[in-house]
Amino acid sequence: MLEIKNLKKTYGGRTVVNIPELRINAGETIGLVGNNGAGKTTLFRMLLDLIRPDQGEILSMNKNVAHTDEWKDYTASFLDEGFLIDYLTPEEYFVFVGSLHGMNQAHVKEYLTRYVEFFNAEILNSGKYIRDFSKGNQNKIGIAAALMQNPQLLILDEPFANLDPTTQIRLKTLLKNLRITHSVTTFISSHDLNHVTDVCDRIILLEKGIVIKDIRTTENTLKELETYFAE
């Protein structure tokens, strides 16, 4: 699905991302962990062609993401509030994003009914613009809009941050189901080791831009990660 070759990015002499090789297979759910400044967001931005790598390339379905826009057809993402259009109402935003994928208003409405529980009755018909929502609710809007695009590749940066406990659990179930029902390839980052080890079948640990660990999740993984970060 994704292939990273020789990827390097430096800011002011400091290497932020340095990944000689990394392959991600279709249907995997990958958790990216690492402390602040490990290069998680930079990596995600390069995957989405928002930052130009200094070196190397990223192939999505064998096509370089910087050269074509084809990856946009099957990739959905939510990294931060910068992905939301904050002067729209949530409904308008969903309709807009849906229209980019050929969904009409009725489709979008139909889709949103599936997320009534996830939204906890706070998002729809609230009479507010997105900018007036709390961070957690903005997060929910972004995640729901990404899921709505019915992607084959889903990229979420810290999706659990700012969410209330109930929604965190719901999101976990949602992500697990996606893998089973739609075999979506999911790439998420998180600081919550419990969540990532629970949801993901593969964990990649970054430190200062370098892949330190790349492991299949087993029952020992959480312990292993905890010991690593405790040091």
Next chain:
Amino acid sequence: MLKTFLNHQWIGFWRSRGQGTNIAVQIVMGLLILYLVLCAAAVGFFMDKMISAAFPQKDVFEVFNGLILYYFALEFLSRLQLQELPTLAVVPYLHLNIPKQKLVNFLNIRAMFSVFNFIPLFVFFPFCIIRISSHYGAFAAVMYLVSIMSLAIFNNYLALYVKRLSMASIRFVVAGFLLLVTLGLLEYFDIFSIAAISNLVFSRIAVFPAIGFLFTVFAVAVFFVNARFLRSNLYIEELSAGEEKKSSTDYPFLDRFGEVGALAALEIKLILRNKRSKSTASKGLIFLFYGLLLYKQSAIDKNQFGMMLFAALFMTGNLVLLYGQFMFGWQSAEFDGILSNKISIRNFIKAKLLLFNLSSTVLTIIVSLYGFLSWKILMVQFAAYFYSLGIAPILVIYMATRNYKAIDLSKGSSFNFQGVGATSMLMSLPIFLIPYLFYVPFNYLANPYWGFIALGIAGLAGFFTQDFWVGFLVKEFNKRKYKIAEGFRER
């Protein structure tokens, strides 16, 4: 304590993003303020000459007295639109151990620091000091000054109070403006006259100066009403303007353009729902009155179209110029989302052209009313319209691909230099100069009509080859998109 607050405000002003970083912008801002002050002072010093030139048969004092209330009526409306509520400044202090009364005092004093409170000093004071004092005596002159100052303060707090009651919607201002125009017309036809009332009041003050204190009483009263309101409503929620229920909107008209239309609709919402973009676009409407200033009968008769072309360019293309100036910075907040979503850059750029073309068309239809003055105006305006249709938007978007400054949409646009960079400052130059490249040579070689025909043909040629230019702009955009996105992330 008050001093600390004011000091924080002062520091905050200088350290605000966008300011303090760019010296050139600060110099321009300084010059602009100086220019405004000089204009006001010039009006003040030459007030008597201007009055006798404009109304030769009328008494200078009568006209001056009549002007005062008009000025403050207009000022009140502009204050409602432009003056910022200084309330948000107080939020970081609300939870600290500071008595509420002190915060209220701070807000009230802070409100005095507004350009609006200083302009009347320059406009009215010279005349009072020079003419009134020599004619009616020093005491009368002093009372004029007191009354005018009081009126300014009265307006200051009344405008803030009305704004706090959140009645100051655009509708309110438009209604007020229409009322004022009506009064002006009534005045013109000698039916009813604010000027007469104003004259009556101030000629009384000239004779019985002490009456002037009445204005001071009004000003103090409004001050206390405002202060009391603030004191009992000092809560974060209630400080900002009223929250109305927001609803989703559609622009079915744009649906026929597919994705391009959807993107254009998005941008219309951007303009209407954010403070800075809204005030920028509505400022454009004020420029529709340029024609009144620059379309002179004498120039029309003598076929001197230079200045008229300038006005026509400004009026038909004012969204292109004023809004386009900061493109794509308007969308800086969601730029990452736009890039990573399934939006084709081709359509993204086409949507902007569509928006510009629609706006130019609507504006041209409006300003065609000037055609009643002379058919020549229509000719100038249509040449300018074709230019605004075919050439100006392409130039603007080309320059937008070289603008890496994000725009903070939540602040008003007057005197706001956040996000102003070299590109945005210089870009209006070529846009105004290029039409003259077409017009001037033909004007000299043949006659002005050929100049306008050349300009119009060039504009139409640009419009009909738009697809080609879009391709070019997409290439330019892709070359620099990482840099633009990076700049926009630095907010």
